[in-house]
Amino acid sequence: MNYLYYPGCSLTGSAREYDVSTRALMALLGAELTEIEDWTCCGASAAEAVDPMLSLSLAGRNLALAETMSAGPDILVPCSACYLNLKRAEAAVREQGGALDDINTVLAGEGVIVNDNHHIRHLLDVLSRDVGADIIIGRRVRDLAGLAIAPYYGCQCLRPYAEFDDPENPASMEPLIAATGASVHRWSMGGKCCGASHMTTDRAVALELVGAILDAAAGADAVVTVCPMCQMNLEAFQLKISRQRRNKLDIPILYLPQLLGLSMGLPADTLALDLNLSNVGVFQN
Amino acid sequence: MQPRIHEKIRNRPAMESLTASVAEIAKQMRTCIQCGTCTASCPNEFAMDLTPRQLWRRVQIGQPEEIFTSTTFSICSSCYCCTLRCPRGLPLTDIMSALKRVAAARMIPRYRQGVHFHKAFLDSVMRHGRVREMEFMALYFMSLKHPLEPFRYFALGMRLILRGKIHMQLPARRNKKLAALFVKAEDMEKHR
Ligand code: SF4
Numbered sequence: 496m497n498y499l500y501y502p503g504c505s506l507t508g509s510a511r512e513y514d515v516s517t518r519a520l521m522a523l524l525g526a527e528l529t530e531i532e533d534w535t536c537c538g539a540s541a542a543e544a545v546d547p548m549l550s551l552s553l554a555g556r557n558l559a560l561a562e563t564m565s566a567g568p569d570i571l572v573p574c575s576a577c578y579l580n581l582k583r584a585e586a587a588v589r590e591q592g593g594a595l596d597d598i599n600t601v602l603a604g605e606g607v608i609v610n611d612n613h614h615i616r617h618l619l620d621v622l623s624r625d626v627g628a629d630i631i632i633g634r635r636v637r638d639l640a641g642l643a644i645a646p647y648y649g650c651q652c653l654r655p656y657a658e659f660d661d662p663e664n665p666a667s668m669e670p671l672i673a674a675t676g677a678s679v680h681r682w683s684m685g686g687k688c689c690g691a692s693h694m695t696t697d698r699a700v701a702l703e704l705v706g707a708i709l710d711a712a713a714g715a716d717a718v719v720t721v722c723p724m725c726q727m728n729l730e731a732f733q734l735k736i737s738r739q740r741r742n743k744l745d746i747p748i749l750y751l752p753q754l755l756g757l758s759m760g761l762p763a764d765t766l767a768l769d770l771n772l773s774n775v776g777v778f779q780n
Numbered sequence: 781m782q783p784r785i786h787e788k789i790r791n792r793p794a795m796e797s798l799t800a801s802v803a804e805i806a807k808q809m810r811t812c813i814q815c816g817t818c819t820a821s822c823p824n825e826f827a828m829d830l831t832p833r834q835l836w837r838r839v840q841i842g843q844p845e846e847i848f849t850s851t852t853f854s855i856c857s858s859c860y861c862c863t864l865r866c867p868r869g870l871p872l873t874d875i876m877s878a879l880k881r882v883a884a885a886r887m888i889p890r891y892r893q894g895v896h897f898h899k900a901f902l903d904s905v906m907r908h909g910r911v912r913e914m915e916f917m918a919l920y921f922m923s924l925k926h927p928l929e930p931f932r933y934f935a936l937g938m939r940l941i942l943r944g945k946i947h948m949q950l951p952a953r954r955n956k957k958l959a960a961l962f963v964k965a966e967d968m969e970k971h972r
């Protein structure tokens with residue numbers, strides 16, 4: 496298993512533990528990750544909100560750089576926001592229409608060109624389909640039996656590009672969670688929106704959405720995520736939301752590779768558990 | 781600061797160009813049957829003054845004032861649930877984004893904060909190629925010109941700094957890594 500790797504901006508900053516744990520887990524699984532050289536921002540939701548061509552060009556630049564590298568063609572992307580933007584550009588490129596020409600006109604100034612010679616893969620896609628639960632079970636050294644884990648998918652890895660899971664009733668994380676020995680917390684919030692950047696621009700709305708998710712996680716021992724924005728929204732405002740809702744809503748929020756890494760015997764530091772904002776103490780010893 | 785919801789758009793030429801933009805967007809909404817599936821699917825509907833279905837009706841009949849004074853388009857978090865379920869297969873989230881871009885281009889009061897947020901983000905990306913989270917937030921606060929706004933983020937900022945996740949950096953105005961790409965993309969967008 497060899498992949499090109501696009502970490503994206505969040506994973507170099509506020510979501511560093513997602514980067515660290517993804518690399519550690521993939522290395523343990525024997526997969527080689529080659530970071531795309533000189534990658535730049537995918538445009539996040541900002542470029543699309545201002546100028547669609549800028550969004551396609553920023554994402555397209557990274558696809559073009561990836562195509563110059565010998566590893567690949569699969570590009571592993573852990574961040575769901577990056578995944579969606581890169582997928583959008585991938586779809587435009589695949590159509591081979593006017594948008595592709597437009598992207599390449601913009602990219603000409605950067606000295607690169609994009610073809611249809613790459614495949615954007617979300618980390619969850621790779622873990623559930625290329626790796627699979629059996630490999631995790633086979634390499635399990637720590638049985639997490641007794642713990643109930645709530646799978647949280649968020650929006651952007653599921654919609655609008657339904658590549659590897661059901662966008663209405665996602666289930667791809669369940670066999671992976673079960674493979675650690677833990678049970679899957681049953682709830683209907685897995686694919687509900689966390690409010691995304693509302694946490695900055697319309698905070699009251701986001702607090703309401705996240706509050707409902709945390710409420711529904713009652714009874715679980717942790718929530719696992721596959722997106723830096725979901726992770727931040729679910730873990731950074733627990734105190735505030737607990738006060739608002741007069742209910743103690745402090746639950747560990749882990750990135751999926753952190754959970755899988757723990758069950759495969761990786762130490763807590765190797766998975767950067769000390770960087771999580773929620774209290775993940777129970778998983779640290 | 782949130783502007784009052786029903787702050788009116790009074791300037792006449794601006795109003796006319798808004799009408800034209802909405803008419804363009806309305807073409808995509810012709811087949812909406814007002815079934816309300818979008819409203820039922822929307823996680824943010826509780827915070828909107830017009831439901832998504834009501835907004836799409838305003839788009840169909842061309843009422844820019846009602847559209848752009850509503851909270852609806854700016855509270856859409858692009859979750860794609862409505863797009864997934866609309867029985868007419870309309871690309872609702874993308875159309876919502878088109879409304880946001882019209883509002884952004886005209887600095888419609890209700891959307892100003894969102895625009896500042898996006899512009900600050902892109903500014904940092906243009907200069908360094910990657911967003912510097914600390915710089916981006918600093919730029920965002922400066923653009924809001926609201927002296928107390930940064931304090932809402934103080935506690936979170938400290939937690940991130942203590943974990944070494946973000947670094948104190950002053951905006952580096954001289955870097956321009958992706959300036960050419962930004963200019964070219966903007967130019968292309970105008971002529972599409
Ligand atoms: S779901 Fe589609 S057809 Fe139904 S009201 Fe909404 S936009 Fe119209």
Ligand code: SF4
Nearest residue numbers: 822856857859860862
């Ligand atoms: S995409 Fe926007 S309007 Fe549609 S359901 Fe999601 S938040 Fe609501």
